[in-house]
Amino acid sequence: MQKHLAKRGAAIRQAQIKLDDRDLKILAILQREGRIPKATLAERVNLTPTPCWERLKRLEDAGIIESYGARISLRAFGPLTIVFVQIELESHQAEDFSRFEAAIGKIERIVECWAVGGGIDYMLKIITRDLEDYQKLIEDLLAAKIGVRRYYSYVVTAPVKDTPLPVSAVAEAG
Incomplete structure (x- = not known):
């Protein structure tokens, strides 16, 4: 990505x-x-x-x-759970990142995946029906042996803001 x-x-x-x-x-x-x-x-x-x-x-x-x-209203499909997840990999070789990214790319419920700097390696946005569905996804992720050392989950309790970055702000920065 x-x-x-x-x-x-x-x-x-x-x-x-x-x-x-x-x-x-x-x-x-x-x-x-x-x-x-x-x-x-x-x-x-x-x-x-x-x-x-x-x-x-x-x-x-x-x-x-x-x-x-x-932009599709997800609320129209009933209650959903949004979870942000920080992922830390066990190893930091190029092939480890590639293996992880390839596996994540195949999971539809992971709607965003960002490689980030700092104490973690990736930030994921996951949308599932409920927490049980989320837990199953995480268990499958760990069972897949794609190098996940540690993960931290943050359940969204309420959306506050979700808008695209204004084009003029990006143009001014460039």
Whole structure:
């Protein structure tokens, strides 16, 4: 996963695409309203449809727009349990990280996995039906012998904020 993000970042930097205020506005609108008609998007950023379409294509080609999707309300499917898990591996050889990442990539209920620095190696976000389902997933993970030395679980009691990072904040940092 870390390699994928590094490759994506390198591709964007290699493209050396300059983003102006209109590009940033397009990206911000798409983050909030992915299904907005292109004509409406063009109007909202004060462009005619053709130049707006060309900007969209340029942003897609540069890898800045990775995909389009819908945010699904998980609550619509009934009660779910979200657990953040810190993972520490037994060994820190390249093949140990690769084995762990390959195994994690196959488990659908692990919806996010981040390699992190500090006292742990990975941070996972897991969504399950309930704590019993979570416990079974952890037991299967440990039985898989993928190098987990230690894990720490943090059950989400209430979502507080879940929004994408504003494009303008990222653009200013770069």
